[in-house]
Amino acid sequence: MDFVDYDLGFLNSGAVVEVTLWTAANVRLLDVSNFNSYRQGGQYQFYGGYVTQSPYAIRVPHPAQWHLVLDLGGYPGQIRSAVRVLGGPT
Numbered sequence: 001m002d003f004v005d006y007d008l009g010f011l012n013s014g015a016v017v018e019v020t021l022w023t024a025a026n027v028r029l030l031d032v033s034n035f036n037s038y039r040q041g042g043q044y045q046f047y048g049g050y051v052t053q054s055p056y057a058i059r060v061p062h063p064a065q066w067h068l069v070l071d072l073g074g075y076p077g078q079i080r081s082a083v084r085v086l087g088g089p090t
Helices: 032-039
Strands: 004-011 014-022 025-031 045-050 056-059 064-071 082-087
Touching: 004 014, 004 082, 014 025, 014 064, 025 032, 025 056, 045 056
Parallel strands: none
Antiparallel strands: 004 064, 014 056, 014 082, 025 045, 025 064
16 A cells, blocks of 8 residues: 655644645544554544645644554555644644
8 A cells, every 4th residue: 555654753632733735635644553553454543534625634632643644545646745733732
């Protein structure tokens, strides 16, 4: 599976992850456990979804180590993106 992974490190709840995309993509905010399941093709839970408008913001729900994963759902193409963390202590 092809995907772009941003390791965001530890973020506290209330921080906002802002994603800028140049093409529509699946955007998933995953804690470490769910990220590992995602990479292994298992079941996982995430925050986000299929994003068609940019920028897109996701509020961090609880303190944890976070990954932001972008993919095209198996379709061919390239993902151009930028990510930044806003607000809330990191």
